Amino acid sequence: MAAKNHWLMKTEPNTYSIDDLAAEKNKTTCWDGVRNYQARNNMRDGMKIGDLVLIYHSNAKPPGIVGVATVVKESYVDHTAFDKNDKHFDPKSKKDNPRWFMVDIKFKEKLKRLISIDEVKTVKGLEDMVLIKNSRLSVQPVTKKEFDIVLKLSEKKAD
DNA sequence: GCCAACGTTGGC
């Protein structure tokens, strides 16, 4: 079996938090509403079942990494793009040529403590995270090394 | 609520 890939997905806890994910039936949700090509490509072309996903809370106090999920369904058409009444409706996505895709992810665990973006910036080995380099990308790759550092950090007390 | 950074759109 191929090695797992690692990712980071952002969400605004005001809209959808890690606790909302944990409260879902089967602790699973479809990650709809992504309307950015690079983020879409990561989901559509990169994400495989079993991949591990860091969940990041943006526009939070403080913003930071809060938990881990796993990919349980590989990419399929994001039907919310076809729904005129949906917040994420996109008239340019056609049913015979869909533009947007999503995956399903399942809650795995909450970190013992939040790893704030401030901390990410200061920790050695995390300075190249896409989170810091391209702060606007909502679905982004994370290296195994970075992933492991984050998990390890969450086991330790903050300074 | 501000605004910098960045992605997208559309006129040319």
Place this chain on the structure above:
DNA sequence: GCCAACGTTGGC
């Protein structure tokens, strides 16, 4: 295919 205008993201 350039690039100015515009919209969105997201930290602060």
